[in-house]
Each structure stands twice: as structure tokens, then as C-alpha cells.
Amino acid sequence: MSETFALPNHKTPHEDYLNATYGIRSWLLTTDHKRIALLYLASVTFFFFVGGIFATMIRIHLLTPSGALVTPETYNKLFTMHGVAMIFFFLIPSIPAVLGNFLIPLMIGAKDLAFPKINLLSWYIYLIGGCFVLYSFGTGGLDTGWTFYTPLSSIYSNSAVTPAVIGIFINGFSSILTGLNFIVTIHTMRAPGMTWFRLPLFVWAHYATSLVMILGTPVVAITLLLAGLERMFHLGFFNPALGGDPILFQHLFWFYSHPAVYIMVLPSMGVVSEIIPTLARKPIFGYSFIAGSSIAIAVIGFLVWAHHMFVTGESTYAALTFSFLSYLVAIPSAVKVFNWTATLYKGSISWDTPMIYALGFIGLFLIGGLTGLFLACLGLDIHIHDTYFVVAHFHYIMVGGAVMGYLGGLHFWWPKITGKLYPESLSRLAAVILFIGFNLTFFPQFILGYLGMPRRYHSYPPEFQVLNVMSTAGASILALGYLLPMVYFVWSMRYGPAAGANPWPATGLEWKTPSPPPTENFEVTPEVTWEPYDYSKRPDLGLVAGAPLAPAHGDD
């Protein structure tokens, strides 16, 4: 038996996936989806830091109109590398590879994903891709923008484009394999009684996300491959002098990169769809609408890519079509927001940290999503395209939305993943700091954009300075909001009180195993007879008067 140690306020730990085997090999060669999730947690956090450092430098540089911190070349590399690191190596993997990997088998009552070894391979592919990109960062950096528009990236840029493109290409396969694994798992490995419409909405969200991953990622892979080959061998796919067309690159690139943003946001919507019914202790309002809207977003999301190209000179008919479809894709998201809000009505709402994150998500996603309507509007987009308005819009969704969802999910499932509780008041404070800091950072950028400040500018006219300084000031508060959880999460792993199997309590299958779960997840394959988020027919949750509960959490 592995050695254990007794801590003052802890029960003697049982055997779980964390202590079942020891040694670095047991982690680096694991096929346990839960351990792989933690491997991903470590690596995405690393890239979050990398991207975050670049962001910090960007905001400091933009304190003054002439930009005193770095040279123009360096600034251009900073925003490019910030985008590449954050999008491909943090946002896209984050929730699916960390929370999805950990929870999907548990939520459907399975012992692991369908292809555990491919799951591990996904992580290694991610690392190899990351190494290429870090190599690019370290040997001259990358200054093409994360969008790699040709012919700037394929001919004119003097930075380390080729290794970066190779790294992102390789990383794409990590995404594809994860999506493949999830789809097969959800189809074939559900426990008896776990019908499609009993699935937790988190699973629906990841199913939709996986559809986008497997269909979109191969296209960006081949696109970047072509751009890389063009650069290496002076070919002419996107070079007008050799008969190519830069606009072709944009179409191919955005065909993936627009659905990619749904890869980033759908999982966090899934997280919110779990937190709200749980912490309001009632079923979600409109389950089938929320499930269906995830699929609708995934499908319609493939039909809107050229709304990034309204001012490229694309045909007016194309622009009209893509604008129209872009408005359609907003509707399912609106449906979700209304359903989440309706769920709160007559709920029993806890003020626990995950609920703060979930509500913060809704607030920030609301602004981000609504500002998408501005950008989808053709007449308006002529003015605000490629300005800070766009920058504010996508940060509201990616950071205000996806990252809040990711952190909310970490807080919600931390007790299950680690078996420990984190300090409640501090975590609530951090969530509020994050929310405030975020708004201070990015709201001024909407105004900057409408005033006409273009994006990707290392220096700007003096009349834009006040808003830039406000934005940087907000960023410092935002940074604090991110650092606090890192500190107390680490603290909790050693000093946090034991969580028990189901501290909230929640109705999902993942809460019916101990915290942390044993390696094989369930001693006996569960059989599902209840509807999701059903608190009225679940006496086992301990909400009947007198029944024992797990250690109390916060103010409940």
C-alpha cells in the first residue's frame, strides 16, 4: 500500500487516482483521464502565464502614445505571441482538455474515455506543438499577428514564422484527437439509463465543441501548411505575383478560426449550465433548448466566417449573406442567457464562488455577445472593423466569458478533483476583483474603437491616451484577480479541509464517487434513473431534514 500521512484536520485518505501509483513515470505514462486532465492543467497554466506576460507588456507599453517600453518590432511580436499562446495553447484546450477530460467519463458513468492512450497522445502532441512555438518565440519571435495574413506572413515577415506555423499545425491534431475521443465516448460509453436527454449539459456542450474541433481544425491545418510551404519554397498559393490570392488564405483561415471561437466558448457555457442549477438547487429552465442551442451554435458557427472580411472587397452579396447568418448565430446564445436567468427564478441561490463566476460569465458574455451584433452589422462594421472595438468584443467573450467559465468550473469541481476545499471568502473576493478589473480593462476599449483607434498599433495619437491609461490600470486589477486563485488553489491542496463526495450537493454522477475519485471512477457501473438537476427525487443528496451532509461549505 502506498504510504500515507495523516494531517491534523483530515481523515486518512482512501486510495484514489492521485495516490494509486507514485513516481514521475506513473504520471507521464498514465492513461487515466483524470491524471491527463491534471497534466493539461499544468501545461495550459504555463501558457496562460506566457500569454499573460506578453499582455502585461503590451498594456504597459500602451500607457504612452509613443510607446516607451519596447520597439515597434518587439511590440508587434508581443501582440502576435500573446494571441498565439492564448488562443491555441490556452483557450482552445483549457476547458475541454482539463475539465472535459476529467469529468466526461464520470458524468456518463464510464471508467475512462473511449481511447485513453490517444488521450495521452493528445497531450504529447500538444507539448510538441508548444515546443515548436516556444522555439519560434525564443529565436526571433513572431510578428505576423495570430491571423498570419498573407503575403505578410508568407513573404514579407522576417520573424520565425515557419516553426510557429509548424507548432500550431501539430497542436491542431491534439485538438482533433480530443474531439474524436469525446464524440466516441459520448456515443458508446454512457452508463445504462443515461439517455441523451439525461446527459448533463456540460456533456452536450462538449459534444457540440467536439463537432467543431473535428470538422474545423483540419482546414486550418492544411491552410497553415500551405502558407508554411509557400514561405519555405517560394510557392504562389497566396502570392499575387505568382498568380495566388491573399483573400483565399483569409477564407481558408477563417473557415476554422471563426468556429474556433465557439470551441472556446461552448465549453464554458456548459460549465455555467452545470453551476446554475446546482447552486440554485433546481432543474435548469429549458434543458432541451440549452442542449439544442449548443448544437445550433456549432452548426451555424461554420457558416459565418467571412464576417471577418466585410471590407476586403468581397462581393456585396457575400457580405449580406454572412451578415445575415451572423445575426442568426447570436440567437441560440441569447436563448441560453434567458434560460439561465429563468433558472434563477424561485431558486435557492447560494452565493458560493462558482455562482459568482457563473453570474459574472453571464454579465460579461452578455456585453461581449451583444457587441457582436454591432460588428455583424455591415454599415457599422465599415467603421469599427479592425479597431479596438473588435479587441474589446472578443476579449469580453474570450476572457470575460471563456476564462470566467474555466475558473468557475475549476472552483466548482476543485473539491472533486483534489478532495479539498479552498477558502471561501478569499475566492469570492477574487471573483469580484476579476469582474471589476476585467470591465475596467476592456470597456474603455469599446470607446477607443468607436473613436477610431485601430488595433495592433504600437503607438497612437495623443487624444487616445486617457482611455489607454484607464485600460492599463484595470489590467493591473485583473492580474490580481488571476493570481489569487493560483495562490489559494495551491494552498488548498496541502492545507484545505477535506471536501467529501458531494459538498454542494450536486445531482451529477460525478458526485456519486468519492473525492478524489478512485482510478476506475466507479466501483460498480451506475445505473441512471433520474433526470438531470432533479432535486426533488434525490433523497441521497442529504437535503432532507436530519440527513447528514458533507462538511459545510461557506455560508450554507
Next chain:
Amino acid sequence: MHRTGELYGHFETLEQQKDSATLGMWIFLVTEVLFFGGLFLTYSINRHLYFTAFGVGGNMLDLRLGATNTVVLIASSFTMAMSVWSAQTSRKKLLPIFLILTLVLGFVFLGIKYVEYKQKFDHHLVPGRSFDLTYRINHAGPGDDPKELAAERAEIADALRTEAPGNPHEALVALNAHAQLYFSLYFGMTGLHALHMIVGAGLLVWVIRESFKGRFSASYNTPIEIVGLYWHFVDIVWIYLFALLYLINRHAV
């Protein structure tokens, strides 16, 4: 490698295991369709824009070798299907034979591809600094068929007149640029396909080894089935490539 045929720990039943493997392979093939799709789209757009140069380029491909390769691959799909049948009917002696036949045919394909590529290399048709569409007609060697050369010469002259009438120098530059686009796509698409064939060959080696150990039978033959799926897909991609690259605008010679 896990011992094939056994239930992996995380599955409940062999049926679940088989369903997962098959669904997994189908989804993987869907991603491959999207992967090749980007290339096909680029090819289609450029063929539409530069049909003259693409016509010239396409006629420089060896139709006999290409057609042979098509027959070879279709035959290999047949032997692959026979392998699956052998496995499903527990014909344990027949199975490795068909698998090996498939592998051999795959190698024949790759060998012919190598010959074609070498030809292109010798004729300066590999995109890059030394690309020259007119190299072959200007440096005729003893092995070249004079009738073929004459036809090619006439075709290039025709194309030059279309690209830029009255201005032979500019026409040559344009024709070379557009033809280089053609050959970039030719090597890109057939190269990617050949890479997939090599992976397929590797998969075949694996199942051949396992089949010699008698692992596959009517009750368990999933690896054969999914390798078969993959192999058929690679075959279908080739048929599209053959049609798009070799056959469009083909002149009778």
C-alpha cells in the same frame, strides 16, 4: 502493445469496444475529408483561374503510370475487402495472404509514384528555383519519344500564345508561374496521399503480424475492419486525385 482481442479495462463489453473503435475510425476519416478538402478547394479555384497552365501541367503527367496506379489501388482495395471477409469468416490461413497482397500492391503504388516523382525531378518540374516547364522539350534525351515531345512542344506554344500573345518572354514567365502553382498542388496533394499510404502500410504490417498469431476471427476482427476503412478511404482519395490531376483537359496523344 495491448494484446488484441481482449477486453480493455475501461470498456464494459466487447461490443462497446468494437463500436467505439469503428466510430472512432469513421470520425477520423471525416477529419481527413476536411483536411484534403482544403487542398481540393485550392486546386479547384486555381484550375478555374489558370486552366491553360493547368491543362499543360496535367498533360505532362504520365497517364499510363497514373492509370496503372489507379488499377493497383482498386485491386488493393479488393484484396483488403477479401481480408476483412477472411477475418469475419475465421479463415485464419487466408487472412494474412490477402493482407500481404494488399501491402504488396501498396508498395507497387508507392514504387510507381517514386518513378513519376523522379521523372518530374529530372524534367525540372519540381516547384522551386529550378522549375522550368520547357526543360524537357529543350533538353530532349535519347529516351524521349519524339512524338510525345512534338506534342508537348505544340501544346506549350499554344499555351504561350494564350497567356500573353505576341510577348513570348512575359508569356513564359506567366506560364511558368501558373504551372508551378499546378505542380505545387500536384506534389502537395499526391505527396500527402503518399504519406497516408505509408501510414496505411505501417498499419498493414501491424495487422499482418497479429494475424500470423491467429488473433482474428469471426468473434474479433475489429482491427482488420478499421484498417480496411482507412485503406478504402486512401483509395477513394486517390481516385479523386487521379481524375482531378490527370484526366481533366487531357489531350489524346
Next chain:
Amino acid sequence: MQSQLPLYPEQASNFAPQVDSLMLFIITVCLFFAVGVTIAIVWFFFRYHRRGKNEVGIPLHGDSRLETLWIVVPLMLAMAMFSWGAVIYVDYRHMPKDTLDIYMIGKQWMWKAQQPNGIREINELHVPVGRNVRMILASEDVIHDFYVPAFRVKMDVVPGHYNTMWFRPTKPGRYHFFCSQYCGTNHAIMGGWVIVMEPSDYASWLAGASLGEANPLGSGEKLFTEKACATCHVANGTGRAPSLNGVYGAQVLLADGSTAVADDAYIRESILQPAAKIVAGYQPLMPTFQGQLTEEQVIALTAYIKSLQSQPVPTKGSGVAPAKGKK
């Protein structure tokens, strides 16, 4: 100048008030929903705060009528936003008939403008107030974008393509323009000023500004001779190629029976890829000038050909399609 805490740029073009009104409309609609949802959430958050340890919520699984309502209403509002924006955009992409044409070339990291009479400007653009101005945009290297916030207009400048945009300045003054498509190191300082003048001031500026060495009308005429265009494109229609009198802006009858409008893009294509469209009744003899002419020279030739609009069109030997389709 702008107010102390500006929320929007000056309105200096015909599009600016339209765009700002549209913005206000969308802000209003979005604010309504944002505030509504926020109030609901905050209200529920406090009103339904958990009171007892074992309290649960009251199950409400859904309501199809409510779902329908909050699908249909947002959809209708979305369609309103779409339609209004579409109207402005279609207007923007559809060049008006009578425009002052200015060529704008973007290259790393500067802008070169050419006025109709040949005056060249670098990083500056003089335009008259109240006139429809059409910009014809070309790039010499990577993708750029010409953006005037005060006019609320921008358009990408793509190598290998011609893009056009138009606006009508409504207020004299000096307005910033920016490059707004990332184009490399000095993308952020690749901007300049649009100077909108009263028509009389603009006319005097045009006349008074030095022509420099290149008056594109004059240089276009010189090129036409130098490059031997005149050898085939004889003005009276007796040459091997159609006369170019009156062809600019006219319908041209092509060899395959279709017609095309001889606009700037057509002229440019005819010079650089002459085989693309052959005029009916003529042989594909014209050589391509790809690689032999700079962008400026193509523009100069185009300006010269445009100036031939007013020349008499020969009855035989012209590419201009006959009226009413009669042969």
C-alpha cells in the same frame, strides 16, 4: 475639435450621421436587453438567496411559449439591425455615377495619392467638400487598409486586387486617416491627414500645387506612344486593335458574345492580362505588360484612356457595343 470626453469622432462625411444613428439604435436595443437581464439576475440573486441549509428551489422545467417569445423577438430585432446596416453597406459598395476619382496606393509604410489632374500626395489627401469622392485603392506589397474615422469608412488595400470606396465630405477640416490592416513594423505610423476644403480652395490648391515630374494625364499620353499602344489602337479605328475613343465607362462587346463595362478594372486587366477578354471582331494579338509597367504607369495610362472619353467614336473599329444590341 472634439469635446472633453468624446465618445465618437467628428461627423465629416455623408456616412457619418447614418452610421452614428445606426449605432445609437443598436446601443439602445442592446442596452434594453442587457439592463433587463442584469436587473433580473441581481433581483433574483438577492430575492432568492438561500435561507436554510437544506432549502431547494422550486422546479420549473421550461415554457415553450416563453422560449418562442425570446427567440422570435430577438430575431426580429436582429433582422432590423441587419437591414439597416445592409442598406448603408450596399450604398457604400455601390459607387455613385459622378465621382471625383483619386488613386491611393498603399505600401509599407506610406500612402501615395494621385489626384485626377496628376498631383501626387504622400500621406495626405486633399478633397473638396460636398463632392462624391471615389478612391481606387491598390497595394504594392502586403494588405493595408485605408480608414478615415471621421468619415466612418474604410476599405482594405489588397495586392493583386483593385478595391474602390467612396464618400462625400460634408465638413471642411483636417481628419486623421489610418492604416487599419496590420502590415508590419510601422503599421501604427502609416497614416496621415485628409484635408477637406471648400471647392474653390480645392481648385486653387490643385492648380497651384506643383505638378512635379509626373502629370499622369501627360505621362499617360507619353506612355501610350512609348509603349507602342498607338501602333495598334489607332484612334480612327483602322488599326489591328479597337480605337479607345469613348471606350472608358462604355459597354464593350466581347468575342464570346457577352458584354463588359470598360471600367478601371477592365482597363487594368486589358493591359496586364489582355487575353482575358477579347473584343468582338478582333484577334488576340495584344501582348501583356505584366512586369513592364509600375502601378503608377498603369494608373497614368488609365487616366489617359479615360480622357479619350470625349473623343469621337469611329463607326467601325471601336470596341464600344452598339446601342440596343443591333450589330
